[in-house]
Amino acid sequence: MHALDIFQQHPTTFSFEFFPPKTPESAENLYEAIRQLESFQPHFVSVTYGAGGSTRELTNDLVVRIKETTSLNPIPHLTCVCHKEEEIHAILRRYAEAGVSNILALGGDAPNGADYNKSDDDFQHAADLVKFIRRFNESGSHPNKKGFGIGVAGFPEGHPGTPNRLREMDYLKQKVDEGADYIVTQLFFENRDFLDFRDRCELAGISLPIIAGIMPAASLKGMNRMAELAAGARFPARLMRSLQRCGDDTEAMTQVGIHHASEQCHDLLENKVRGIHFYTLNRSDATRQIFRSLGISSTQ
């Protein structure tokens, strides 16, 4: 279903994010997690695109598999880095033919360790990719006459690439003006950061649905990995202190993370959030526990 229809039909959406598995064993774990989370009937699930487009085929394969073998509505991530226009056009055509309804259009993380020169890319910023997808939509190449629904990223605590937060909001507005239909945020651990971001978007004339990205912290080690990946995210002392108190008890750490994320979700729902997007890390346990604590057995 196209994003516009999803948001028109549902005042609050719930969605999950997965990444393409790299080994047969991790693939089995992922398919098990998908089977378990499918029963919640999320409004969509999204599939990441590796840094520098490194999971190009794997992302496509997972999206098509989810589309063909489950009741879920998969949204592929697509990034600017290391891509030429013809490649993006071919990827869009493939997704259109497979009946994929939406794309999350991103700048993308630079490839690890490679000799990468951003100026070689045909798309310098996500706004350029949004514009390209909109043109693809206008060409009538998608079976739905609305074309792809287009999502973009937002950063409640700011993106490190643009320390000037006013200018950053102008850049976000550019993505919206180029044709984005909704915004999904980077993970955050303090709701006031998200709520303030939502207010700042409103002041900037951005009225799209803004979906809150939530990831339960699983361990201090995991937080370190997260800090590398989640550009801009801040790690509050209250949460870090609770995790430290767990010592080596990994199960206790998991419960601390789930408890914190559940409290965030309760508060977001009280504040009429338009949607919550769970970064699942390809596991289902934490998300299922959070849903249980929210009293949700199915989102439809």
Ligand SMILES: Cc1cc2nc3c(=O)[nH]c(=O)nc-3n(C[C@H](O)[C@H](O)[C@H](O)COP(=O)(O)OP(=O)(O)OC[C@H]3O[C@@H](n4cnc5c(N)ncnc54)[C@H](O)[C@@H]3O)c2cc1C
């Ligand atoms: C929900 C979500 C999902 C993600 N999924 C993936 C994924 O699957 N694969 C992946 O590689 N990465 C992913 N990322 C990471 C993301 O690609 C990086 O954080 C990237 O640096 C920013 O992406 P963006 O789409 O906001 O890019 P952009 O909108 O291009 O912004 C990147 C930086 O450039 C600045 N900027 C924008 N426009 C201009 C302009 N005209 N002039 C000068 N500066 C400008 C912005 O302020 C920002 O600092 C994801 C992030 C989020 C929040």
